[in-house]
Structures are given as structure tokens and as C-alpha cells.
Amino acid sequence: MNETHSPAFQREQLLAQDAATSNFNYEEFRMQLQNRISHLEKRARQLQKAMWISAGVLILCFPAVLVIEGFRLTEIPWVLPLWSGIGMLSLFLAAVFSGIYSSRYRPLLKRAQYDLQLSMITELQAQVAEINRKLAER
Amino acid sequence: MTDTDNKMSDHDEALTEKLRVMQAQARDEAAFQWLVQQYERRLLYYLHRFTRPAEAADLLQDVWLRVYLKLPDLKAPEAFRVWLYKIAHDVAVNQLRKKSRREAAAFQRVDEAEVSAESVDDVELLENIELVHRALQELSVPHREILTLRFLEDLELNEIAEVISCSLGTVKSRLHYARTALLKIVKEQCGE
Structure with missing residues (x-):
């Protein structure tokens, strides 16, 4: 194949024609992107933390009933409304946080497939090494 | 090579x-x-x-x-x-x-009716990349997009269909009209 007609060569020629593409500051772009990703990951971790805290408070509301009953705190008028208020609020927050986290951030911190991917990567690396060996032989 | x-x-x-x-x-x-x-x-x-x-x-x-x-x-x-x-x-x-x-x-909106159907060769079109680049700007956005995907990335028709969420038939037709329109503009720029 004539190199000047190869897609890669033509692509480079086409890109070179666009002044905006050629003069763009890619280093700065990558730095900004990295900063935005770091910020995004930080927010994801904060949201995950908030989600677990809300869920934890909700779970604690159940044994709290025993404490309230045990110490006869039901006789105090504001205890039960406070207990139910905290329970409802933590239920609501846990639902909202987990909804946002699942829809927006879950893949960001996903590690479940890591082991499978690692084994596939190892296999691919072996294939790349094999191709390089064949190329070197030619 | x-x-x-x-x-x-x-x-x-x-x-x-x-x-x-x-x-x-x-x-x-x-x-x-x-x-x-x-x-x-x-x-x-x-x-x-x-x-x-x-x-x-x-x-x-x-x-x-x-x-x-x-x-x-x-x-x-x-x-x-x-x-x-x-x-x-x-x-x-x-x-x-x-x-x-x-x-x-x-x-x-793609003004495909305005473009006459004639056969066009990719290699011929891409011989003068500078003209192609300038001509791309004159096309409608959908035509510009489909030609960019085809010429810049060398994507297959079914891949383009997936990218722009269209049927294969639409991609074939749009690509044909886009090429024809591009060639027309390139020829005009060449003063033919």
C-alpha cells in the first residue's frame, strides 16, 4: 500500500489542516482533565461516605427502640418524635445518596471485575510479546 | 510497507x-x-x-x-x-x-434532495487534503460528521451507524450524498 494513501497518513494530513486542532494546548488540557477527575473522585468518595453514614444511622434506629423502652424514655414527650424524625431523615438521605451514587458515581470506584481483567491483561501481554517476537524474526 | x-x-x-x-x-x-x-x-x-x-x-x-x-x-x-x-x-x-x-x-435536516447522485471515489477526493478540509466546513453538520468519521477514523458503515444512532441504510445514503456534496464543493474551489 502506498504510504501517502494510508488512513493514518491521511488522518495526520487532515488534522494538520485544522489550525485550532494543531495549536491547541494539549498539556494544559490534560492537566485540567486530571484535576476534574480528581475532584470527581473526591466527590464520589464523599457521597459514598455520606451514604454509609445515613445507612448506619438508620440501622442504629432499630436497637435504639430497645434503649428507649428500657430506660422508659417514651415518657419524655420529644423522644419518640425525635427518634422517628431521625429514622425518616436517615432513610430519605440513604435513599437519595445511594440513588445518586448508583446512577452517577458507581462505575467510578468499581473494582469488582479487576481480577478477571488482570488475568485477561496478562493473556493479552503474552499475545503482544508473541507478535513482537514474530515481527523481530521477519 | x-x-x-x-x-x-x-x-x-x-x-x-x-x-x-x-x-x-x-x-x-x-x-x-x-x-x-x-x-x-x-x-x-x-x-x-x-x-x-x-x-x-x-x-x-x-x-x-x-x-x-x-x-x-x-x-x-x-x-x-x-x-x-x-x-x-x-x-x-x-x-x-x-x-x-x-x-x-x-x-x-439534511439537504440531500439538492445533491445530485453521482459516483465518487474516496481516493480522488482525498488527494488534496487542504481542499477537503476547507470543503468540509461548507457542508451541513450531519454531512460533515459522517465524512469526518469515515475519513478521519476510517470507520466501517455499521460502526458509523452505531455512533450516530441511525440505520445502516441511512448511513449509506447520507454518506453518498455527503461525498457528492463534498466533491461538488472541492470542484468549485478548484475552479472547475
């Missing part, structure tokens, strides 16, 4: 890319940066076909952020390129919709 060498090199490149995508899926920062560097110029050129340079730079950030967020969900790492351009297409079209309904409507 022989055809076999080219095929070997393409295969090697595809394999390397697949490897990097999988590493990036496992949140390897260096692999993600490698992917950004591989595609940033081409994506920027593609996004310029939709919007002004300053806006294209912002869109490029949005595209890569979305890629970063959704990358672990990509089932087939070998389809990364098509998946990436689909995200870029969606981000660009959403931006057009946000800007104004009129521009979004212009994007949907």
Missing part, C-alpha cells in the same frame, strides 16, 4: 489499544492518559465540525469525563473507538440542543 506488514501493524495496534482500555477500566491512570493522548487531537477535530473551537475544547473535557465515568461499564474493550465516538456524538448533539432549537433542527 507490504499489505501483510500493515495488517500485522494494525492488529498489533488494536491489541495494544485493547490492553490499554482494559487497564484503564481497572483504573490505571497511565493507561487512561495513553488513551487520552491517542484520541485527543482526532476528537477535537471531530468536535470542531459541530461547534466553535472554544466550545469544542469544553466539549472535549466533557467527553473524557464521561468516558472516565462510564469506562468500567464498557463490555467490549475492542469496541472502544466506536463507543468513544458515540459518546462524543451524544455530547456534541446535546450541546447543539442546549444552544438553540434552531441549530438542533438544522442538525436533523
Whole structure:
């Protein structure tokens, strides 16, 4: 194949024609992107933390009933409304946080497939090494 | 360079890319940066076909952020390129919709009736890249987009269909009319 007609060569020629593409500051772009990703990951971790805290408070509301009953705190008028208020609020927050986290951030911190991917990567690396060996032989 | 060498090199490149995508899926920062560097110029050129340079730079950030967020969900790492351009297409079209309904409507409208049907050769068209680049700007956004995908990325028709969420028949027809329109403009620019 004539190199000047190869897609890669033509692509480079086409890109070179666009002044905006050629003069763009890619280093700065990558730095900004990295900063935005770091910020995004930080927010994801904060949201995950908030989600677990809300869920934890909700779970604690159940044994709290025993404490309230045990110490006869039901006789105090504001205890039960406070207990139910905290329970409802933590239920609501846990639902909202987990909804946002699942829809927006879950893949960001996903590690479940890591082991499978690692084994596939190892296999691919072996294939790349094999191709390089064949190329070197030619 | 022989055809076999080219095929070997393409295969090697595809394999390397697949490897990097999988590493990036496992949140390897260096692999993600490698992917950004591989595609940033081409994506920027593609996004310029939709919007002004300053806006294209912002869109490029949005595209890569979305890629970063959704990358672990990509089932087939070998389809990364098509998946990436689909995200870029969606981000660009959403931006057009946000800007104004009129521009979004212009994007949907393709003046194919005005273009006469004649056979056109890709190689002939691409002989003068400078003219092709200038002529692209004269076309409607959908025509610009489909030609950019075809000539810049050398995507197959079914891959283009996936990127722009159209049927294969629509892609074939649009590509044909876009090529014809491009050739017409190139010829006019040449003073033929």
C-alpha cells in the first residue's frame, strides 16, 4: 500500500489542516482533565461516605427502640418524635445518596471485575510479546 | 510497507489499544492518559465540525469525563473507538440542543434532495487534503460528521451507524450524498 494513501497518513494530513486542532494546548488540557477527575473522585468518595453514614444511622434506629423502652424514655414527650424524625431523615438521605451514587458515581470506584481483567491483561501481554517476537524474526 | 506488514501493524495496534482500555477500566491512570493522548487531537477535530473551537475544547473535557465515568461499564474493550465516538456524538448533539432549537433542527435536516447522485471515489477526493478540509466546513453538520468519521477514523458503515444512532441504510445514503456534496464543493474551489 502506498504510504501517502494510508488512513493514518491521511488522518495526520487532515488534522494538520485544522489550525485550532494543531495549536491547541494539549498539556494544559490534560492537566485540567486530571484535576476534574480528581475532584470527581473526591466527590464520589464523599457521597459514598455520606451514604454509609445515613445507612448506619438508620440501622442504629432499630436497637435504639430497645434503649428507649428500657430506660422508659417514651415518657419524655420529644423522644419518640425525635427518634422517628431521625429514622425518616436517615432513610430519605440513604435513599437519595445511594440513588445518586448508583446512577452517577458507581462505575467510578468499581473494582469488582479487576481480577478477571488482570488475568485477561496478562493473556493479552503474552499475545503482544508473541507478535513482537514474530515481527523481530521477519 | 507490504499489505501483510500493515495488517500485522494494525492488529498489533488494536491489541495494544485493547490492553490499554482494559487497564484503564481497572483504573490505571497511565493507561487512561495513553488513551487520552491517542484520541485527543482526532476528537477535537471531530468536535470542531459541530461547534466553535472554544466550545469544542469544553466539549472535549466533557467527553473524557464521561468516558472516565462510564469506562468500567464498557463490555467490549475492542469496541472502544466506536463507543468513544458515540459518546462524543451524544455530547456534541446535546450541546447543539442546549444552544438553540434552531441549530438542533438544522442538525436533523439534511439537504440531500439538492445533491445530485453521482459516483465518487474516496481516493480522488482525498488527494488534496487542504481542499477537503476547507470543503468540509461548507457542508451541513450531519454531512460533515459522517465524512469526518469515515475519513478521519476510517470507520466501517455499521460502526458509523452505531455512533450516530441511525440505520445502516441511512448511513449509506447520507454518506453518498455527503461525498457528492463534498466533491461538488472541492470542484468549485478548484475552479472547475
